[in-house]
Amino acid sequence: MGRYARARLASQVMRCLRRAGFTEVRYDAPAFQVRFTTNVRSEPAILDLAPLLTPRKGRKKRIQAYVSGLSPDPIPPDWQTARPLLRPVLRGGTPGNPIKRPAFPYLSEYVVIDHPEAMTYVTDQQLQTWHVRPDEVFKSARANLEAATLQGAPTELVRFVDDGDAYWTSHLLLEHWLQRLEPQVGGPPVAFAPERGTLLITSAESPHLRAVFAQAEELYARSPRPITPMAYVSDAQGCTVPFSVPEDHPLHHTVRRAERILAVQEYARQAAHLTEPAAELVLVGDDETGWRTRAAWDGEALLPTADEVQLGDRTVPWPELDVEPVPGLEPIRWTTAGAPQSPPPRAPRARRRPRRSR
Numbered sequence: 001m002g003r004y005a006r007a008r009l010a011s012q013v014m015r016c017l018r019r020a021g022f023t024e025v026r027y028d029a030p031a032f033q034v035r036f037t038t039n040v041r042s043e044p045a046i047l048d049l050a051p052l053l054t055p056r057k058g059r060k061k062r063i064q065a066y067v068s069g070l071s072p073d074p075i076p077p078d079w080q081t082a083r084p085l086l087r088p089v090l091r092g093g094t095p096g097n098p099i100k101r102p103a104f105p106y107l108s109e110y111v112v113i114d115h116p117e118a119m120t121y122v123t124d125q126q127l128q129t130w131h132v133r134p135d136e137v138f139k140s141a142r143a144n145l146e147a148a149t150l151q152g153a154p155t156e157l158v159r160f161v162d163d164g165d166a167y168w169t170s171h172l173l174l175e176h177w178l179q180r181l182e183p184q185v186g187g188p189p190v191a192f193a194p195e196r197g198t199l200l201i202t203s204a205e206s207p208h209l210r211a212v213f214a215q216a217e218e219l220y221a222r223s224p225r226p227i228t229p230m231a232y233v234s235d236a237q238g239c240t241v242p243f244s245v246p247e248d249h250p251l252h253h254t255v256r257r258a259e260r261i262l263a264v265q266e267y268a269r270q271a272a273h274l275t276e277p278a279a280e281l282v283l284v285g286d287d288e289t290g291w292r293t294r295a296a297w298d299g300e301a302l303l304p305t306a307d308e309v310q311l312g313d314r315t316v317p318w319p320e321l322d323v324e325p326v327p328g329l330e331p332i333r334w335t336t337a338g339a340p341q342s343p344p345p346r347a348p349r350a351r352r353r354p355r356r357s358r
Contacts, residue, residue, distance in 0.1 A: 032224035077131035176238035192216035195223035
């Protein structure tokens with residue numbers, strides 16, 4: 001479905017939501033989602049539009065049924081009601097102020113309230129209402145995620161496709177879960193979570209691992225809901241960590257490319273929400289010489305972490321810069337050392353219309 005057809009579908013859903021009494025309804029085109037709330041003080045709920053794409057026949061009725069199944073108040077009033085509805089999710093930068101904690105480079109663990117047709121990110125406001133600590137919320141969310149087990153003959157590649165309820169990519173947050181799949185894939189498992197609905201798992205010893213990297217990158221690039229093109233494995237303690245190889249490994253450039261693609265995309269996503277000038281991060285290099293990130297910097301824009309920085313007509317490696325971090329930004333950005341640091345930029349306030357003279 002093309003961009004304009006997607007926008008028309010979103011417009012239909014938004015009209016139904018408004019008629020049903022929901023407010024603050026807006027379309028998030030890159031994620032192909034509609035965000036809405038019934039209370040401007042609440043964090044928006046999120047409605048994925050992908051399930052409504054096909055078939056076209058009967059779509060209007062499906063939209064109405066989709067919306068009618070939504071709860072008029074997506075925020076449970078107390079902890080006992082909320083606790084069984086919580087799920088952990090793995091995401092990059094997310095608008096708003098949901099609670100989160102670091103998971104992997106450029107990715108964080110969030111908690112959502114799971115409804116049949118939508119989900120709502122948990123914020124500090126909900127924690128205050130429920131009178132619980134963040135660590136208890138994260139623990140409960142992980143406990144609610146039933147660790148699926150696989151049955152059947154071993155295979156070189158396992159592909160989990162999410163139907164909206166399984167939260168497959170969230171399984172990477174569970175300790176020892178990935179380790180337990182070793183008999184299924186015939187070696188140490190390597191996992192890819194290119195987008196929210198897909199989890200790929202193969203063996204680190206597979207001769208097709210390079211091809212799976214390429215497959216994950218393609219899914220990541222074309223998905224409206226990407227997560228990461230990187231690969232992940234279990235460490236000795238059973239915790240999921242990024243897959244890494246030494247410089248003399250045949251996949252060294254492949255691994256570096258995936259790492260840097262994620263950095264480029266997450267910095268671009270962050271820049272879209274900043275009000276101050278932000279230097280762009282780009283991917284440069286090739287499979288022969290290796291892949292690296294580069295930022296063109298004028299000394300004033302907020303600088304992303306990069307392998308090298310272009311200063312006018314010369315390019316210098318990162319260690320040669322004299323910069324310091326800007327507080328409150330994730331992923332981290334930098335400014336000239338000794339320069340006054342302002343707090344993280346806020347969204348601009350709406351301008352008041354001038355009064356007309358009578």
